[in-house]
Amino acid sequence: MQQEYTARAERIMQRIQQLAAISDDPDGVTRTFGTPAFVAGRDLVQSWLEAAGLPTRTDGIGNLRARLESPNPDAKTFVLASHIDTVVNAGKFDGPLGVLMGLDLLENLLAQQVALPFHIELIAFSDEEGVRFHTTYLGSKVVTGAFDPALLGRCDAAGISLDQALVAMGGDASTLALDAIPAAEWLGYFELHIEQGPVLWERNVPVALVTAIAGQQRVELTFRGMAGHAGTVPMNMRQDALCAAAEFVLTAEQFAQVHGRGLVATVGKLAISHSASNVIPGEVTCSLDLRSPDEAQLAQAYDYLRSHAEAVAGHRNVALDWNLVQKTAPVTCDAGLNALLAQAIAASGYETIALVSGAGHDAVPVSFVAPATMMFIRCYKGISHNPLENVELADLAAAVAVADQFITLLRTQNPTR
Template sequence: MTVSSNFPLTLERLNAATRAGFTTLLDGTYEHSPWIAEAAWDARPFASLATLKHALVRATRAGGREAQLGLIRAHPELAGKAMVAKTLTAESTNEQGKAGLTACTPEEFARINELNAAYNRKFGFPFILAVRGPRGVGLSKQQIIAAFERRASHHPDFEFDEALRNIHRIAEIRLDDKFGVEPTQGNLVWDWAESLARFSEPEYAARGELTVTYLTDAHRATAAQLADWMRGECGFDDVTIDAVGNVVGVYGGSDASAKRLITGSHYDTVRNGGKYDGRLGILVPMACVRELKRRGERLPFGIEVIGFAEEEGQRYEAVFLGSGALTGHFDERWLDQADANGVRMRDAMVAAGLRAEDIPSLKREISRYLGFIEVHIEQGPVLNELDLPLGVVTSINGSVRHVGEVVGLASHAGTTPMDRRRDAATAVAELALLVEKRAQSQPHLVGTVGMLEVPNGSINVVPGRCKFSLDVRAPTDAVRDACSSDVLAQLKALCERRGVSYRLQETMRASAAPSAPAWQQRWERAVESLGLPVHRMPSGAGHDAMKMHALLPQAMLFVRGENAGISHNPLESSTAHDIDLAVRAFQTLLEQLASEIR
């Protein structure tokens, strides 16, 4: 069977093809590995391109490790001998060319080949990287070398899986080329996120880092840019920056008195953070409103998109300032807090032209709204490991945090016998292991001793004091509280057994926020409409939806992150394809809701 180059491939042709014809049509999608298409043929018919992609992933998984290793080894080295000899496949030539690898300087070529050799010695297979990147336009050579150097330190099993994930990403882009499609909405949102990232606080910007904390110049510039896009490119009817700094865009319904759906997330960041945490949840619905405006369409409800001004608690010791103002939980005592430079929140607001006295009026009237939904990057490895672009959140974990200190007796490390020690640090170390074991006893329960500090510690002194933190999270408050109670009982017992004492202070308690069943089901149907399996999962991190839960029914959609789902980190990333699916899922949810109301 000959594949015509005069017109793009279609699902109709694939679904109607024989196994051999199907395999030929997909030739080159996976490097020198026709067995993947042959196995995926059994999953026909494919309802969407996303369904086909997932079937190819499943076929690769089912092939077993030896076949997967053969797939990895079928790929050429980056800027390697095959490129020099011009024996790359057309697909690989295109990809390496887009990344500039066919035009390396002698120094770049030498460095990449040095990295290739060291990587192959360690792992036994070539370094695989989707060099066309998350946007599909090509990574820079500097980005490629940085990825090379970073991934060389991975555990072999993790790196094996990372190689496969990059192969699936390569295949995804190659399928777009075959089908003549591109993720236009995902590209738009991705480009917006990149553009927003140009605003960063000066000391961090000088190092190429992204940091946007509450009411700094970078924060205000970010808000202004969001407002400009809402007014201009997206066509919202009304756009304001409210008294706490939230950017609020309203796109009215077909009836001006209709209720509204609220959606959004935060635009502040942690220090040296990523470009997608929070911001994805603002930009995705903005893209949906833009499309509605382009089509001249109004829904039987309004849409209120909010860029929440603050969620991370980085500049002041207060969190959820933006969403808390909407739920009536803004604590006026926060206004007198000072940041590290002594600037009070109240004064920062005045400098930004905000009126703190108007914050109480921001509380939303429940009767005017349908509910709250939020799109968010997952901030974890689960979707990445499952090779799924989207996940439906079942609950935002409730959490409780403590800080404490164990007090023993500092003594000489050489002269104090092991059975006479009152070691504060080993007591905390034992606690950390007990927390780990207890948290592993139930699904989705997590416990962390994240801070351990021996004040004035010395290499030759048995620690007499050790400060520590304790963080317990679970999808329900009952599971969280049972774990916390058990851990605190074990802390008391181990301290008595070791002859040490402890002090403990609870610093935060947040209730779990289970998704409203009807809204969760809407997300599930939206994901199914894309031809994807529905994966349900809790959120271990807090979100604005957690705060809005006090006011309205809420539900969230997670989007897969790259680089093992890392977040609060410059490596935080998502692909234009995954973002495009999130936009389409959001559009489908809006259509479902409109059908229910009409």
């Protein structure tokens, strides 16, 4: 059996490499939502689905969907999914690995001519990263019925609206409501994903059980002071927006370090308007990304840092704009599916490691309508969103074995009935 799992892993890896060769950026992997490279990559994945004999379709938001039917037309639907969009200058595995492992699982079921007690739908979500329109989970929100039609008017940096982008990529906003799987028809959800963290790498274990996904709050802050000549405005009379931002950035780091317990705070963007070496910064915009698996802790951090930003603005005599861009609550994975996945990991001969995901995943919106579980796969030094992102063949083969066992247990035990 190990030889078979290795062969399957090799085929998945070959597909990963083929898909990674399609990019908007010739020097890296970039396939953001709706771009020519995204569409070409989706077409390639669709060709593999169709070659396997799976009925496929592209829905209104651009999700690629394939379905393996149960003989029972009234059966519920179990979803295997991940995303095929990327960040800019991405790695090869974040997202596509889960889709291509899902394809491998369906190919194996077809080869065995298994009569399923439930339908399986494999979905390659079109937008999870949210790079182009700053709207995460577009694909999965459509499938779960949570899509906000107001987003259709949102524009990208080039002034193209989401509605226009859908038309250009062959989508159709008028079908979005019909593309949802009704809550009553869901059996459950399983997402395979690289860990994007170093735990499995350091412990030399190929897979892990995800118990929860951290909640997130993303904020855009703008400090507005007064630009002035660097040589003529006295230090005690300045309204330096960058100094205000710098004070806030260090406090955000210190607060997360002190409070710990899974709380992380990141300022990843900083923009100085009309910057010059001899000009006092008059306007600075920065981001804040807060994450925690504890909803109360997340709210406490948000309130404290907002109050601190207001205090900094006050004592430095600058104005503050605080804009909450995104808010998602922490998610706990389904106990029944997690028990089954833990059983599959143990039966495959691996230590069962339970992890909380600090990264967001499409399992977040899905969890509001269906039982959801995730399995992490070891990646090189935990590096992700980076061209160095990598998965070793032996770890991938182990993950295939566990996923196979999980689907077998689901067919025979099905804790979500």
